[in-house]
Amino acid sequence: MESSPEAMPQPPSGRYLLRTFGCQMNEHDSERIAGLLEADGMTPVTDAADAQIVVFNTCAIRENADNKLYGNLGHLRPLKMANPDLRIVVAGCLAQKDQGKIQERAPWVDVVIGTHALPELLDLIQRAAEDGPQMDVREYTEIFPSALPAARESAFKAWVSIAVGCDNSCSFCIVPLVRGPQKSRPIGDVLAEVQGLARTGVTEVTLLGQNVNTYGRDMTVPGSARRPLFADLLRAVNEVEDIRRIRFTSPHPHDFTPDVIEAMAESSRVCEHIHFPLQSGSDAVLKAMRRSYRSQRYLGWLEQIRAAIPEIAVSTDIIVGFPGETDEDFEETMRVVEQARFDAAFMFQYSPRPGTTAGTMEDQVPKEQVQQRFDRLVALQEQISRACNEALIGARQELLIEAGGKGGLQGRTRGNKLVHFDHAGDLTPGMFVDARITGAEAHYLKGDLVREAASVR
Ligand code: SAM
Numbered sequence: 001m002e003s004s005p006e007a008m009p010q011p012p013s014g015r016y017l018l019r020t021f022g023c024q025m026n027e028h029d030s031e032r033i034a035g036l037l038e039a040d041g042m043t044p045v046t047d048a049a050d051a052q053i054v055v056f057n058t059c060a061i062r063e064n065a066d067n068k069l070y071g072n073l074g075h076l077r078p079l080k081m082a083n084p085d086l087r088i089v090v091a092g093c094l095a096q097k098d099q100g101k102i103q104e105r106a107p108w109v110d111v112v113i114g115t116h117a118l119p120e121l122l123d124l125i126q127r128a129a130e131d132g133p134q135m136d137v138r139e140y141t142e143i144f145p146s147a148l149p150a151a152r153e154s155a156f157k158a159w160v161s162i163a164v165g166c167d168n169s170c171s172f173c174i175v176p177l178v179r180g181p182q183k184s185r186p187i188g189d190v191l192a193e194v195q196g197l198a199r200t201g202v203t204e205v206t207l208l209g210q211n212v213n214t215y216g217r218d219m220t221v222p223g224s225a226r227r228p229l230f231a232d233l234l235r236a237v238n239e240v241e242d243i244r245r246i247r248f249t250s251p252h253p254h255d256f257t258p259d260v261i262e263a264m265a266e267s268s269r270v271c272e273h274i275h276f277p278l279q280s281g282s283d284a285v286l287k288a289m290r291r292s293y294r295s296q297r298y299l300g301w302l303e304q305i306r307a308a309i310p311e312i313a314v315s316t317d318i319i320v321g322f323p324g325e326t327d328e329d330f331e332e333t334m335r336v337v338e339q340a341r342f343d344a345a346f347m348f349q350y351s352p353r354p355g356t357t358a359g360t361m362e363d364q365v366p367k368e369q370v371q372q373r374f375d376r377l378v379a380l381q382e383q384i385s386r387a388c389n390e391a392l393i394g395a396r397q398e399l400l401i402e403a404g405g406k407g408g409l410q411g412r413t414r415g416n417k418l419v420h421f422d423h424a425g426d427l428t429p430g431m432f433v434d435a436r437i438t439g440a441e442a443h444y445l446k447g448d449l450v451r452e453a454a455s456v457r
């Protein structure tokens, strides 16, 4: 006798809502989550009330991310009560960190899927429909997310994962705990993905890893004892025809070796931008953070990079209020920031993370003091960013058009700066144009198109 279709649990189908928190790595994973769901016939929606599956791809880097997730899950509860067929999935770093706690605190969550288990997503959703709540928080990545189908945000720009995890142990950072040790992707797989992307019209790739410049240290080249290096990878990707811009994030300053600088300088498609995370300007704090460089070495490396690639733009990450940071330590950070003259900086107030060495340090800096220091640092960096941008006024810059808005378009320079310029009806995102920079703010530039036939490609 055939069983009636109504009696069988329904496979996932219909509409999904995906919300992504955190860094580029999570955005990359989200393209794969969307890719898997769309390969299964689902379409994206923007309102949870219209969805059969809701996925939160979470971040654990700072504490407010935890609070946000549990708040969001609380909002979904009435929807789940009204519609028990709604499937709620928590993915990403918080899923890896909190594991079973998520379903303890929010029993209406159907699937908890950690950072290494993405290929299991559809199975877990199916099993949740049949057997109730599921969790997969395995410890190691076997299949790179990049090997899964992708629903990409952009038709002309793409993330390409070259390694997952991190072998460092910066005392503030939860990444090694939730992403595991470094695992590099074979160079052939990376190249095959970049070549495939180029064939579909992608012109800009960003190579992704927690510590991109230790790429390859955990593996050898097949048939030899040699390890592939990040510099080799940059040169190899630079050979891929039709890719016009190569970016990468994030390198660790300590591993930014001369061969990487040389490879960047010699590879015409590698953009003149690096993200070079300082974290602190105080040597005592750097030591307590377990960062393996000190401020003078950091500034020395920056000088070498700028000497080799004079037009390079530099961005950074800085943490304010690390435990034990004194007024003098903070003044050191201000001094290094003044000397380094970063084009842009991501500045964070220190947030204690469970499982990290710094999380249990006793001399946490009072909130008001952190805020005061943070505000001063932001004000200083805004001045510097504005001055760096003003120095570009009058320069001609190649832009990749990223988006159109009311009455204007936005493009990005090779140095990763956003440029607003007046709308021209025949231009669309994905095109390359040249612009003359006419104005500068701290966070963006203004420009006029250089109207030469050859400037639109
Ligand atoms: N792998 C990158 C590196 O080594 O620079 C950084 C990864 S992390 C996603 C991005 C930035 O978040 C870090 O550079 C750091 O500035 C900041 N961050 C990490 N842990 C933090 C914490 N506990 N509190 C505040 N900021 C933090």
Ligand code: SF4
Pocket (backbone or CB within 6 Å): 166, 167, 168, 169, 170, 173, 174, 175, 176, 210, 211, 252
């Ligand atoms: Fe975290 Fe340090 Fe690894 Fe970056 S290098 S991911 S800050 S542990």
